[in-house]
Amino acid sequence: MVWKEAVSVLQKAQELKEPPLMFTVFLASFIGLAFFFYLISNHRTKAWRGIPPGTFGWPLIGETLEFLGCQRKGNPRDFFDSRTQKYGNVFTTSLVGHPTVVFCSPEGNRFLFSNENKLVVNSWPSSVGNLFRSSLITTVGDDAKRLRRILMTFLRPEALREFVGRVDSMTKRHLAEHWIGKDEVTALPLLKRYTFSLACDLFASINNKDDLDRLWLHFMVFVKGVMQIPIDLPGTRYNKAKHAANAIRQQLGSIINERKIALEAGNASPEQDLLSFLLSNVDEQGESLTDNEIQDNILLLLYAGHDTSSSTLTVLLKFLAENPHCYEEVLREQLDIAGSKEAGQLLEWEDLQRMKYSWRVAQEALRLFPAAQGSFRKAIKEFIYDGFTIPKGWKMYWTVNSTHRKSEYFSNPETFDPSRFEGEGPPPYTFVPFGGGPRMCPGNEFARLEILVFLHNIVKNCKWNLVNPGEKVIVDPMPAPVNGLPIKLVPHDSVYI
Numbered sequence: 406m407v408w409k410e411a412v413s414v415l416q417k418a419q420e421l422k423e424p425p426l427m428f429t430v431f432l433a434s435f436i437g438l439a440f441f442f443y444l445i446s447n448h449r450t451k452a453w454r455g456i457p458p459g460t461f462g463w464p465l466i467g468e469t470l471e472f473l474g475c476q477r478k479g480n481p482r483d484f485f486d487s488r489t490q491k492y493g494n495v496f497t498t499s500l501v502g503h504p505t506v507v508f509c510s511p512e513g514n515r516f517l518f519s520n521e522n523k524l525v526v527n528s529w530p531s532s533v534g535n536l537f538r539s540s541l542i543t544t545v546g547d548d549a550k551r552l553r554r555i556l557m558t559f560l561r562p563e564a565l566r567e568f569v570g571r572v573d574s575m576t577k578r579h580l581a582e583h584w585i586g587k588d589e590v591t592a593l594p595l596l597k598r599y600t601f602s603l604a605c606d607l608f609a610s611i612n613n614k615d616d617l618d619r620l621w622l623h624f625m626v627f628v629k630g631v632m633q634i635p636i637d638l639p640g641t642r643y644n645k646a647k648h649a650a651n652a653i654r655q656q657l658g659s660i661i662n663e664r665k666i667a668l669e670a671g672n673a674s675p676e677q678d679l680l681s682f683l684l685s686n687v688d689e690q691g692e693s694l695t696d697n698e699i700q701d702n703i704l705l706l707l708y709a710g711h712d713t714s715s716s717t718l719t720v721l722l723k724f725l726a727e728n729p730h731c732y733e734e735v736l737r738e739q740l741d742i743a744g745s746k747e748a749g750q751l752l753e754w755e756d757l758q759r760m761k762y763s764w765r766v767a768q769e770a771l772r773l774f775p776a777a778q779g780s781f782r783k784a785i786k787e788f789i790y791d792g793f794t795i796p797k798g799w800k801m802y803w804t805v806n807s808t809h810r811k812s813e814y815f816s817n818p819e820t821f822d823p824s825r826f827e828g829e830g831p832p833p834y835t836f837v838p839f840g841g842g843p844r845m846c847p848g849n850e851f852a853r854l855e856i857l858v859f860l861h862n863i864v865k866n867c868k869w870n871l872v873n874p875g876e877k878v879i880v881d882p883m884p885a886p887v888n889g890l891p892i893k894l895v896p897h898d899s900v901y902i
């Protein structure tokens with residue numbers, strides 16, 4: 406309320422060009438009120454018996470700035486470690502405007518993953534909800550199950566296997582255009598462009614350069630505004646993201662209309678891409694998704710599906726440059742697969758199943774630099790966890806950072822060691838880059854497909870050396886080397902392609 410009033414006074418003042426004194430008085434009162442609520446909220450955390458210990462921080466922003474600050478400094482764990490040391494594996498904070506209980510252990514992960522729709526439901530901050538509207542990420546219960554079922558018609562392995570060759574040939578084109586023959590490249594921007602183009606092609610057959618460029622520009626603005634405090638004022642990251650999302654929806658809207666006509670006329674295939682799947686598949690009631698639902702879900706998949714994979718591929722290239730013995734092992738595996746194929750024959754689903762070592766390398770990269778840091782749930786009823794009361798309506802957060810680098814679960818946790826994924830692998834609920842339970846990432850097989858196909862093609866072509874050895878990786882909002890990972894490419898003496 407206080408915040409809304411503040412915003413509306415500021416907006417009015419901007420429109421009327423009122424004198425600065427008005428602002429000063431208002432700002433002073435606002436800061437005074439904020440401080441007052443800060444004291445009250447912290448007092449309440451201690452005094453409210455039964456809830457997990459912790460502090461709420463400042464009104465509205467809570468401890469969000471510290472949470473995001475630790476990520477941007479490259480140490481997302483610090484936020485959690487400092488609190489678990491003080492309060493234990495379950496503690497209270499306030500993130501993006503909500504009191505939030507953070508669960509920091511494999512038991513906490515298991516509890517949240519297995520109680521979806523029983524005690525908790527998925528619940529992202531309002532900034533995410535407002536931007537993604539009627540997509541899977543904002544729906545719960547039966548609505549979410551329905552959307553998930555329809556999206557999985559495209560994302561399940563049986564459907565994806567038909568797209569492996571297309572991904573392989575796109576990857577070869579991308580490498581030929583942007584990597585091969587170059588002395589030095591900056592990996593992250595190229596990989597973002599690679600995963601974005603791939604997603605645009607497979608989701609909506611968008612492959613015309615002008616359309617891609619237009620979408621890309623809007624997307625870059627959109628991505629920056631997603632995990633922000635939702636201050637809807639001109640110039641804020643959130644406000645720009647809202648406008649960018651509308652522009653993207655408009656572009657998708659025209660594509661949907663054209664596709665409907667093409668499908669009806671038999672000029673497009675129902676198995677052509679995600680869009681065709683969504684237009685051709687119906688739910689149990691015999692209804693297909695509305696145009697708005699299709700736009701929102703494609704927007705979500707483009708968002709969830711391109712930055713995550715490009716971030717993972719970038720850190721993967723970094724680790725392979727730093728660990729030449731792992732690179733050699735990946736190369737051996739990929740050359741074995743390449744050697745079993747006819748000249749010019751594209752990769753197939755079965756080839757991906759043989760890339761066992763390469764996938765362990767990718768998993769180890771995801772352990773050390775998970776693309777997604779965790780996600781939110783909301784209590785649909787009051788319940789007790791570990792002796793603490795979680796009030797109805799409160800948010801909860803699970804985080805990969807509570808287990809991925811802990812020596813209790815991973816020996817020498819800071820060492821890059823793909824062999825830890827051999828055999829049974831890590832203990833249950835300790836390695837959770839894709840989450841778990843009914844809300845587990847539905848794009849995990851798609852991500853595996855993109856990552857392995859890229860790896861296959863790049864190692865066949867070259868080795869690479871880091872231009873800035875030891876380049877720091879920050880998280881904003883995905884892990885990213887601060888300079889985008891410039892690398893020197895070293896082509897093989899023999900050509901394996």
Ligand code: HEM
Pocket residue numbers: 527541542543705706709710711713714717771775776777778779780781837838839840841843844845846847848849851852
């Ligand atoms: C390395 C790549 C990826 C990682 C690490 C990753 C990780 C995650 C995580 C941790 C979640 C949250 C799960 C939860 O709430 O418990 C999630 C959700 C989601 N991911 Fe991914 N993801 C990746 C790639 C993809 C791709 C390629 C797509 C799409 C093709 C995708 C689509 C989604 C969607 C739609 C959700 C929301 C699911 C829901 O709310 O039910 N992700 N992902």
